[in-house]
Amino acid sequence: MTAATAKPPKPQPGALVRYVPILGWLPNYNRAWLVADIVAGLTLWGMVVPEGIAYAGIAGLPPQAGLYTLLASLLIYALLGSSRHLVVQATSATAALLASAIAAALIATSAEAAADPETYQAYASAFVLVVGVVFVAAGLARIGFVTQFLSKPVMDGFVMGLAAFVAVGQLNKLFGVPKPEGNTVDKLIGIIRELPNANWAAFAVGAAALVLLFMLPLWNKKLPAGLVVLFGAIGLSTLLGLSERFGVAVVGALPQGLPTLTVPRVPFATWLAMLLPAIGVVLVAYSEALGVAREFAEKHGYEVDPNQELNAQGVANL
Numbered sequence: 001m002t003a004a005t006a007k008p009p010k011p012q013p014g015a016l017v018r019y020v021p022i023l024g025w026l027p028n029y030n031r032a033w034l035v036a037d038i039v040a041g042l043t044l045w046g047m048v049v050p051e052g053i054a055y056a057g058i059a060g061l062p063p064q065a066g067l068y069t070l071l072a073s074l075l076i077y078a079l080l081g082s083s084r085h086l087v088v089q090a091t092s093a094t095a096a097l098l099a100s101a102i103a104a105a106l107i108a109t110s111a112e113a114a115a116d117p118e119t120y121q122a123y124a125s126a127f128v129l130v131v132g133v134v135f136v137a138a139g140l141a142r143i144g145f146v147t148q149f150l151s152k153p154v155m156d157g158f159v160m161g162l163a164a165f166v167a168v169g170q171l172n173k174l175f176g177v178p179k180p181e182g183n184t185v186d187k188l189i190g191i192i193r194e195l196p197n198a199n200w201a202a203f204a205v206g207a208a209a210l211v212l213l214f215m216l217p218l219w220n221k222k223l224p225a226g227l228v229v230l231f232g233a234i235g236l237s238t239l240l241g242l243s244e245r246f247g248v249a250v251v252g253a254l255p256q257g258l259p260t261l262t263v264p265r266v267p268f269a270t271w272l273a274m275l276l277p278a279i280g281v282v283l284v285a286y287s288e289a290l291g292v293a294r295e296f297a298e299k300h301g302y303e304v305d306p307n308q309e310l311n312a313q314g315v316a317n318l
Helices: 015-019 022-028 031-058 063-080 092-109 117-140 144-149 152-175 184-197 200-219 225-240 242-246 268-273 275-300 306-317
Strands: none
Touching: 015 022, 015 306, 022 063, 031 063, 031 092, 031 152, 031 225, 063 306, 092 117, 092 152, 092 268, 092 275, 117 144, 117 268, 117 275, 117 306, 144 306, 152 184, 152 200, 152 275, 200 225, 200 242, 225 242, 268 275, 275 306
């Protein structure tokens, strides 16, 4: 290649822009996109709010924990993330992994601690902090390439197993029966035994919501299925009095305002014991997120920085 045909080298981003990507793209934002972005944001809100509340339940935490998580993660990732399309929030996989890690940590501590909701929440907060530290350490060490060595069949099998675990864990809510104890198979058998006592009104509401979530996009891809189901369920619950008349469980009133920021009181040995399961969560969450981010980046013609993705998710967790 001659000097006349050589392409000029791409300008390298400054250190600040590299670590705070919004400084690079926000000054060049096209205002013509604003209306579409607002509509997309409202549609996404209709999806992530009920998801956040549901994932908090999977993690064994109160509903408001999902909302607090969204407030932090969405805002921080918008500032620090290199993907323009990725939504960073709790997922069913990370919620299930958090619940299993905390259950193991509490059992190792004491039976009294395992039965105390406040202790559970403190341990959960500590675990998320450890996950954030692992993310940031990996980002500073620039080991974003690690996902290239993760076997896709292994990850697919792992995710499918988690999907089965989460689905069985939520069946009791769908049928309105008590949650059985034991492993996934024990829970499934327990729910089947409880079916004669099922609340079929709760099942009808849940089944209808699932059908609509799957079928509405097939009928019209532009239709915000999440918003339709969300507001439809709220209207139906209010109109028919599902909770008072039929015993259908509802989220109810949530605490007003934000919680006070505190450092969770957890034994030092427990912090260390959380490190290994935290690494597992980081691998699962990062591989899932990076795969989606790269897919959208390739489709829309921009690049995603794997190392900055580690930093962004780390700070969001912290």
